[in-house]
Amino acid sequence: MKKHVYISGRVQGVGFRHFIKVNARELEVNGWVRNVPDGRVEAVFEGEAPNVEDLINRCREGPRAGYVQNMEIKDRKEKDAFSQFEIRL
Numbered sequence: 159m160k161k162h163v164y165i166s167g168r169v170q171g172v173g174f175r176h177f178i179k180v181n182a183r184e185l186e187v188n189g190w191v192r193n194v195p196d197g198r199v200e201a202v203f204e205g206e207a208p209n210v211e212d213l214i215n216r217c218r219e220g221p222r223a224g225y226v227q228n229m230e231i232k233d234r235k236e237k238d239a240f241s242q243f244e245i246r247l
Contacts, residue, residue: 159207160189160234162200165217167227169199175245177221178213185209188240192247204240 165174170193178191178201187205194200201217203210220226 159210160202160204160236161210161214162202162232162234163214163217164194164230165199165201165220165226165228166197166230167220168223168225169220170197172223173221174199174224177224178217179243179245181213181216182243185213187213188243190240190244190246192245202234202238202240204234204238 175191175193178199182189182191182203185205187203187209189202189204191199191201203213214229214231218226218229
């Protein structure tokens with residue numbers, strides 16, 4: 159399963175990307191996460207469906223210092239294959 163996610167709220171400057179990376183690695187989900195200039199966080203998750211869904215649910219909670227206002231989640235059909243999870247700049 160592959161998902162493209164945009165997360166809005168208080169998600170930059172609160173450790174959100176690191177939070178996602180730690181949880182993704184724990185759940186064996188590959189992909190990437192980055193800050194977007196408009197204040198959102200953008201991520202691509204690739205892995206077993208239950209693990210991707212679990213990661214999405216964890217993102218809804220976020221780190222303690224953060225606050226999730228909205229999540230936009232779309233299926234991703236591109237054929238990229240990720241070997242790990244990384245934070246992109």
